[in-house]
Amino acid sequence: MTLLPKKIKTAKVPPIKIQGIKTKLVPFIAQSISWDGNGTYYEPFMGSGVVGFNLAPQKAVFSDTNPYIIQFYQEVQSGKITGPIVREYLEREASKLANTPADKNSYYYEVRDRFNKFHSSLDFLFLQRSNFNGMIRFNGKGEYNVPFGRKPQRFQKSLITKIVNQVEWVSQLMKEKDWTFVCMPFTEAFKLMNENDFVYLDPPYIDRYDGYYDSWSEELALELAHLAQEGRASFCFSMWYENKYRKNYHLEYWKQGKLYTTNHFYHIGAKEKNRNSMIEALIVRDEHRTEFMNL
Ligand SMILES: C[S@@+](CC[C@H](N)C(=O)[O-])C[C@H]1O[C@@H](n2cnc3c(N)ncnc32)[C@H](O)[C@@H]1O
Known part of the structure; x- marks a missing residue:
């Protein structure tokens, strides 16, 4: 049994953003x-x-419908992807990218085409770290179609070292x-979960642009609201609560648990006037299932 940490000052960032x-x-x-911690996260x-x-629980099942995220971490776990392999790959690809323009003739689009044919995890990492705004989006044919972030010099030595360290961090975690x-x-x-388990739920936000692998x-x-509340596992559900225009009506479907909120600021572009505030909610039902809330 391992308790999850209560205090995390600053979260570490994983390689796939x-x-x-x-x-x-x-x-x-x-x-x-x-x-x-008695059970599976x-x-x-x-x-x-x-x-x-x-949170680094001892026993966990991580899943997603995006097959490339899962493939990436399976390969880190099996040792097919390691820090040195990522470094060698990124150094080679960085110089090819640096010698091309920022427009549609960029080497980025060659990697994107190659990824859409062979689905290499290293190419996925390359795209995800040099694309526009860390977006992840696929077209109706299942092809990755995020444009280039327009920075041919993107993979500086310091960024490569940062990514290599991120890969080594997750790889080390998995070994333990x-x-x-x-x-x-x-x-x-949900079919796999039991009473002692815990599930963290962060689905695509309803009513907002959804560019992930599957449509929401x-x-x-x-x-999801039904499965979580009927299920036996404890849960923590993340959702937006309100912004300056409105409250999220969807939260009415979550009747169990305790509501926690926090103010979250995000920027669209660089200007201060585009700094927006959003209240984020967490609905947490612990194992006792005694508390009900009124939103
Ligand atoms: C809001 S993101 C999760 C973000 C994550 N908590 C983080 O901090 O990076 C939602 C994820 O749900 C995945 N997804 C979308 N539909 C899904 C489904 N039906 N079942 C499982 N995963 C799904 C998307 O591929 C995406 O990775």
Whole structure:
């Protein structure tokens, strides 16, 4: 049994970044949940994995419907991807990228085409770290279609070292833990959960632009609310609570647990006037299931 850390000052960032990454909310999540660690930690919408990697439970199942995220971590776990391999790959690809323009003739698009044919995890890492705004998006044919971030000099030595360290951090974590990475929809993950387990839920935000691997819908959001509340595992559900225009009506479907909120600032572009505030919510039901809330 391992207790999860209550205090995390600053979360560490994993190698695959994605939009909606919860790095800044990890300390808030850590202090809001309590779970005795007797069982399995589930993260069925793992995305970058930043939450689970920082909480570092002893036994965990990380899953997502994006097969490339899962493949990447399976390969880190099997040793197919290591720090030195990533360094060698990025150094080679960095100089090819640096010698091309920032427009549609960039080497980035060659890597993107190659990724769409062969689905190499290293190419996925390259794209995810040099694309536009860390977005992750696929077209109707399942092809990765995020444009270039327009910086041919993107992979400076310091960034390569940073990424290599991130790979080594997650690789070391996995060696010490009993972790599994599975490509599956959240509905399958719920079939595996038991009473002593804990699940962190961070689905795509309803009512907001969704550019992930699968499309998200109101129907799926309701199914998730149902499965979590009918299920036996403790849960922590992340969702936006309100912004300056409105409250999130979807939270009405979550009747169990305790509500925690925090103010989160994010920027669109560089200007101060584009600094927006959003209240983020966590709904936490611990193992006792005694508390009900009114939103
Ligand atoms: C908001 S992101 C998770 C972000 C993550 N917590 C982080 O901090 O990086 C939502 C994730 O859900 C995945 N997803 C979308 N639909 C899904 C489904 N039906 N089942 C499982 N995962 C799904 C997406 O691929 C995406 O990685």
